[in-house]
Amino acid sequence: MTTSEKYVTAAYLVFLGIVLVYVVIYSTKIARLERELAELGKAEGSPEHE
Amino acid sequence: MDDISQALPLVTRQRHRLDARRLRIAAAPLVAACSCATLLVAAALALLWVPSDADQGFSQRIFYLHVPIALTSYACFGAAAWKAFRLLATGDERRDLESYTAVHIGVIFGLLTLVTGSIWARISWGIWWSWSEDQLVLFLVIFLFYCAYFMLRFAVEPGTRRSRLSAVYALFGAVLVPVSFLAIRLAPRYIHPVVFTMSGPQMARSMLLVFCLSLAGLLGLAGSLYRTELGGRRIDRRLRELRSGS
Numbered sequence: 001m002t003t004s005e006k007y008v009t010a011a012y013l014v015f016l017g018i019v020l021v022y023v024v025i026y027s028t029k030i031a032r033l034e035r036e037l038a039e040l041g042k043a044e045g046s047p048e049h050e
Numbered sequence: 051m052d053d054i055s056q057a058l059p060l061v062t063r064q065r066h067r068l069d070a071r072r073l074r075i076a077a078a079p080l081v082a083a084c085s086c087a088t089l090l091v092a093a094a095l096a097l098l099w100v101p102s103d104a105d106q107g108f109s110q111r112i113f114y115l116h117v118p119i120a121l122t123s124y125a126c127f128g129a130a131a132w133k134a135f136r137l138l139a140t141g142d143e144r145r146d147l148e149s150y151t152a153v154h155i156g157v158i159f160g161l162l163t164l165v166t167g168s169i170w171a172r173i174s175w176g177i178w179w180s181w182s183e184d185q186l187v188l189f190l191v192i193f194l195f196y197c198a199y200f201m202l203r204f205a206v207e208p209g210t211r212r213s214r215l216s217a218v219y220a221l222f223g224a225v226l227v228p229v230s231f232l233a234i235r236l237a238p239r240y241i242h243p244v245v246f247t248m249s250g251p252q253m254a255r256s257m258l259l260v261f262c263l264s265l266a267g268l269l270g271l272a273g274s275l276y277r278t279e280l281g282g283r284r285i286d287r288r289l290r291e292l293r294s295g296s
Binding site for chain 1: 093097107108109111112115116119158161162165166169170172173271275278279282285286289292293
């Protein structure tokens with residue numbers, strides 16, 4: 001593998017890496033939102049709120 | 051009777067909007083999957099099929115990633131400015147979150163532009179960065195300008211004032227995009243290559259095809275990320291409102 005090929009591959013991998021990091025961060029956030037929504041749903045259904 | 055006849059077009063318009071929204075929600079996973087597939091095909095073609103550039107050789111293949119990423123970030127900043135303009139024109143507060151999300155996606159693509167550009171500069175020029183290049187410095191200025199958008203946004207209490215200030219800032223930022231485009235073309239000397247000139251794209255058809263595929267894939271990816279992030283932010287805001295109300 002030449003130096004050029006190494007750098008080009010690195011550029012494509014960096015792109016993939018940054019997009020993956022974004023997706024992982026956002027998946028974590030969506031999971032947190034889902035958890036909070038479920039908690040809110042439970043709280044709404046609890047006897048205290050009736 | 052008059053009231054009913056006046057209300058009917060409004061109801062029809064609302065129904066059309068709702069249908070369009072449902073269609074967008076249903077099509078979102080398909081758009082995301084198509085974008086990823088297009089990007090994979092574009093990357094494979096860029097690395098294996100397209101002929102090497104006569105001047106730069108194999109390293110020119112970063113072009114199919116770097117330039118579409120930069121154009122996508124410009125498109126995001128343009129979209130943010132458009133949403134900001136609509137907020138200022140109509141007072142519709144929903145546009146604030148849309149403009150903010152578009153800026154966020156634009157900044158991520160801006161970071162990717164800087165990183166892939168630096169890698170390309172290292173291969174072609176032997177340096178990671180050149181302060182004497184107008185195109186590079188102007189892109190960095192745009193990137194830092196939009197990074198400062200977040201500082202402004204989080205320095206002001208949530209509410210109408212914050213959304214108005216953010217909208218004006220996002221509108222100002224859009225002015226920098228054509229300046230960045232023009233600067234390289236007006237600059238007297240440069241080493242940064244210019245492929246799209248007044249006489250059209252200076253590349254072979256196969257190269258243009260891969261470039262367009264890559265651009266389409268990246269725009270689709272940015273659109274999908276925007277939709278997902280916006281949906282999450284809306285739920286987050288609604289949750290906060292529900293919590294503060296209870």
